[in-house]
Amino acid sequence: MNHSAEIVIREAAACDREAIAGVLLEAYSEYAAVLPEPFWEEYRDSILGSVHGEAPVSRIVAELDGQIVGSVLLFTSSEAAYGRPELDIHTPIIRLLAVSPAVRGRGVARLLIREAAGRAIALGAASLNLHTSDMMASAIKLYERLGFKRAYETDLKNGDTLVKGYRLELQAPAGLQTKKTSTA
Secondary structure, rough: OOOOEEEEEEEOOOHOOOOHHHHHHHHHHHHHHOOOHHHHHHHHHHHHHHHHHOOOEEEEEEEEEEEEEEEEEEEOOHHHHHHHHHOOOOOEEEEEEOHHHOOOOHHHHHHHHHHHHHHHOOOOEEEEEEEEOOHHHHHHHHHHOOOOOHHHOOOOEOEEEEEEEEEEOOOOOHHHOOOOOOOO
16 A cells, blocks of 8 residues: 555754654664674764764655655765775765554555665756665565666775665656767
């Protein structure tokens, strides 16, 4: 059943940051059980630092009945997203896609990714990047269904964990595409 008509996607206001942090910690807390405690604490601190930091170019939220139930952060480069200029990604990157467990399966993540892709196109980007690991298997399935392809050259290691790069090639809406003219 598709309930997306009830879901509102919008830019977050500064006052939404605590709600975003709450959704992220609720959604990502399942990984606390599989990560050693020091790694989880570092990951949690990284999540909170990204939410409260100034690096995202956009904080996109999903609302249902006036409550924030999902979010994604959009960054302009690997340096902005991770402090890793050596990854040499100079197109938008999404990070920390999260949906409250209570509303999963309703298309919220898909709507958030679609909005992030639209914003990437508006920035003039030809692709949208993300990174994930095998412990996020359901997210990987979603990304692949949405057309993301592995971008092996952007893989990185976080300790012993391989963090896999993915890229979605973007197409501007038909009205925004520039026409090539032939001089033949």
